[in-house]
Amino acid sequence: MTFACLIEFRKKICESDKIANFALFLLDGNSADFAYEGLETVPAKRSMANEMTRSALVLLCGYFEGYLKKIIEEFVETFNSLDLPLKGTEDLLLLSIFQKSITENREKSLPKALQIKKCLIEDICFPLTTEAIGKTNGNPTVDTVDNLFQRIGIPEIIDTLSIQDHGIDSTYxxxxxxxxxxxxxxxxxxxxxxxxxxxxxxxxxxxxxxxxRREVGYVGIIQELLKKRNRIAHGENWDEQVTPQELINFNSNILKLCEGISLNLEKKIHDYQ
Structure with missing residues (x-):
């Protein structure tokens, strides 16, 4: 299977790469009069190229966060379609279900607790919700990504994929x-x-x-991406530079990370089937 959000995310990365390549086109001194007036001078072209790449980098963070939300939604939908008995759920995911269902409020928790009890006794499915997995709550930090997929049953996914894709022993x-x-x-x-x-x-x-944590592999990539994003989005540095090649590299690395996340979730679904 292939998650639909991964196909959509690849298209967004392709669009971002086009922005980076057009910025390179401007920086190489090419004329863009057909697209925008006022780009006759080299400084003007440099300024426009940087504004394009800066904007694309902020969008990349938004696309990344959106991808995480969407892939969890797709995972939950696919998982529920399997109609698996609750007792067959792996421990980490089962814990996520319990933690979401059972709260300190006894009155609110009782109906869920009884429903869980019924599912265990009758060997039937208990519907998984996206709330049991959690939310990004803003920027997709390393810890946020790790915590989301830990709840699904994939611990330390950033460390695992960093070792796989970047030839390191550990991010710790x-x-x-x-x-x-x-x-x-x-x-x-x-x-x-x-x-x-x-x-x-x-x-x-x-x-x-x-x-x-060490700032290596995807840890370093995500942290540097978010630092740049925050400086741009919050106006901390109006002269923040994002070269076209930096944008292309961020696009490539975040896409590879998202593809790795998708493969891990696909395997998780396959193991449940």
């Missing part, structure tokens, strides 16, 4: 707790290596290391 690094206090430890011990090492070993033995 492990940070020992002692690293946060390295300078203080050295000051307290007078930079005595042996004493510092003993303190470091003690700290690390007491606390579990934490995972920290």
């Amino acid at each position: 690094i492990t940070v020992n707790q002692s690293q946060k206090f390295q300078r203080q430890i050295e000051q307290a011990t007078g930079s005595d290596v042996l004493s510092s090492q003993k303190i470091i070993e003690f700290i690390d033995s007491q606390w579990t290391p934490t995972k920290k």
